[in-house]
Amino acid sequence: MNEIREYEEKIDSKWQESYLKLAKIVADNIPEGFELQMQYGFPTYVVPLSVYPEGYLHRSDEPLPFISLAAQKRHLALYHMGIMGNKKLLEWFQEAYKEQVPTKLNMGKSCIRFTNPEKIPYELIGELVTKMSMEEWINAYQKYSVAKKTSK
Structure with missing residues (x-):
């Protein structure tokens, strides 16, 4: 967690308060099991290797990522891997x-x-984070991985 604290301390003052608020919203709403x-x-919420030992891209030393937060020079970014293959x-x-x-x-x-x-629609992000459990994410990732392999 020291690495995460160091990352947060280095965020530009323009973004730091918003980033910390966004990070808290995600932490307060992330489904059980993600680390x-x-x-x-x-900073990334991942499926622990103890739960999904295959790892990301079949790398047994790399946990499956789910949600990452980043402070860039011109924006804050929330990477929600589960949204990519879930229409x-x-x-x-x-x-x-669009409504909010x-x-x-x-x-x-x-x-x-x-x-x-x-x-930044913090409440909407909080709701988005709750909409996919770890089990649902693992299943979606596995389907996506298989589909990608068979399309090659």
Whole structure:
């Protein structure tokens, strides 16, 4: 956890308060079983190897990532891996975002970017985090992995 604390202390003052609030929302709403650790340079909630020993991309030393938080130079980012292959969840989030936030959604495959610290829908993010259990994420990841292998 020292690595995470050090990461948070280095966040630019423009983003630090919003980042910490976002991190608390995620921590308060993350389903049971996920563990917080540094992965790929960001605080990340992962499926522990004790639960999913195959690991991410079949790397037995790398836990399966689920949600990461990052403070970039021009935005905060929440990476929600489960939203990428779950059309129903993605559509729900896009609609709810549109209803609650006046600015356009800035999003990649799994990355939700917040470029204005005043326009972060914390409650919506909290709700998004609750919508996929660890078991559901593992199942979705396995289906995605198999589908990707067979399409090669």
